[in-house]
Amino acid sequence: MHAVICYKNFAANRNISHIGLGVAALNNSKCLSREGITTDVWPTLDAADLKRQLKLNAGVSHVVISAPWIPAVELMKLTAEFPRVQFAMNLPQARLKPCKPKET
DSSP states (O other): OEEEEEEEOTHHHHSOOOHHHHHHHHHHHHHHHHTTOEEEEEEESSHHHHHHHHHHOTTOOEEEEESSOSOHHHHHHHHHHOTTSEEEEEOOOOOOOOOOOOOO
16 A cells, blocks of 8 residues: 655745745644555645656556546546555544433
């Protein structure tokens, strides 16, 4: 198993830093590596950049995309082009109102 955690590299285009995405990816990578899972962290510009990196790293079996920043159509194309790679996306936690118990 060879996992990749990729996050949006905002700094490459806009001279801004969302360092939290990279720090979270690095911390998750350390935990997975400690459990014997080969894990890389890739700062990524867009779907085309992820595709390029996957072509250069044929042994990747899993890709975790930190946050939903790749459009669904592009993600669908990646899954079709790399059918042996299992893709997952971290979604922000929904802020739901707590349910009130039913009154009896």
